[in-house]
Amino acid sequence: MHDDTDSSLRVRVWDLEKYEGRRGTSYRVRWAVEGRRHGTTFPTKKQADVFRGQLLAAVRAGEAFDLTSGLPMSTVRAAIPARTMTWLGLVETYCQAKWGFASPRHRKGIAEALSLATLGVLGDASRLGRHTRTDLTSAVSYGICARGATAATYDPTALSALRAGDVPATRIADPLVLRQVLTTLGTRIDGRPCAASTVRRRRATLHNLLEFAVETQVLSTNPLHGIKNRTYAGVTRIDPRVVVSQAQGATLISAVAERSPHLAAYFGLMLYAGLRPAEARTLQRGDLTLPTTGWGELTLSRTQQRPGKSWTNDGTGVETRQLKHRAPGDYRVVPADPRLVELLNRHLDRFECDVDGHLFAARTGRSGVPLPKPYKTLVSESTLSLAWKTAREATFTEQQCASPLARRPYDLRHACLTTWLNAGVAPAQVASWAGHSTRVLLDVYAGCVDGQLETAQAQIDAYVHGNVRDRADR
DSSP, rough: OOOOOEEOOOOOOOOOOOEEEETTTEEEEEETTTEEEEEEEEESSHHHHHHHHHHHHHTTOOOOOOTOOBBHHHHHTTTOOOOGHHHHHHHHHHHHHHTTSSSSHHHHHHHHHHHHHHHHHHHOOOOOOOOOOHHHHHHHHHIIISSSGGGSSSSSHHHHHHHHTTOBBGGGSSHHHHHHHHHHBBOOOOOOOOOOOHHHHHHHHHHHHHHHHHHSOOOOSSSGGGGGOOOSSOOOOOOOOOOOOHHHHHHHHHHHHOOOOGGHHHHHHHHHHHOOOOHHOOBOOOOOOOOSOOOOOEEEEEEOOOOOOOGGGSSOOEEEOOTTTTTTOOOEEEEEOOOHHHHHHHHHHOOOTTTTOOOOBBBGGGGBBBBBOOOOOOOOOHHHHHHHHHHHHHHHHHHHHHHTTTTTTTHHHHHHHHHHTTTOHHHHHHHHHHTTOOIIIIIIIOOTTTHHHHHHHHHHHHHHHHHHHHHOOO
């Protein structure tokens, strides 16, 4: 949602006012948008409460209000007849409605999908001027879908071209147009097909937008239901080639410890406790229950996203949120393997936490210049990526480095969950520790550990040779 002079986020809603007059009792709802006062009267308290509740819900969701009518923009848009709702208007209204309920990274993903869908809907590129695909998608993402984005983040002339070439939202109901949209969603900028998981995610966003269009009476039905198109499986299985053995993982962490000792425990949290990278990065001292030896415990309750300033509520570019798939305030408890307990105790003995108690603080600035204490920010993702890349190069052969094996730190989480399953831990328990459903665990994470092939072959050889000897003895 770009800066709009016809709407504002500065909204104040007052308590109900009861009025007793000659014609009976009535109830008045009063509110102000950008200092402009609005009010409406209802004959019953229940009606007034419902209307006031709708205003407050829009405020809590971070929705902008129309300056003229004083109503939430979603209400204003819904009142526009379908024939006058344009495609870009639908995209903007949908993003406005989703903003308060989506995480920053999810907002960014919505914008990515709808910016590509827009190219498919508008079709004839000659009407859009001499703008590149990147210029046009950035204009939709930051000029229409993002809140608080400035003109510096996109080309205003590209946005003007898009608005000039806008079409009725009902154009998406044309099967040929919709097929073009699906093709655009599944194609990279270089013309190659996108990964199945990417297509699935983008198509889900489009489906949700079209359901919203039906709900707001812009469309009569969801046209996707009538399209017979290639579908992709609902889950993406982990490639067994990325999963390291516990011995390989331990060697990688030792390599990290040699060059970046303050980060060894970070990677250990993924290998030995199955944490997601963002969960490990935001871990605080108070989340740890650590004995001197033996098993410990981690209590996880937060994660942090860095999607960029245009996608957060406060414009800082960083947003601390609840755990993935969890409600605010919810948490999960994960056991800390004795090897992890040793890593964490060693880390706490050697390295100071930041002012908020985070274990993994940024200790150097640009060009590796040491930062003064007390530390105030978390270690950057680029620092973590460099440490991991260096560890792989120091540990693996040239052939292994070129392979998918542990290419990302996230692959350590896959190794942990696979190890727990192979050790015979109940899938429901592993799923609880991992923070997702048992079905997802069994469908996605039951990979094969690199190095088990030799063990399996030896078992087969022993079985076959044993049978041969048995027959010879008979």
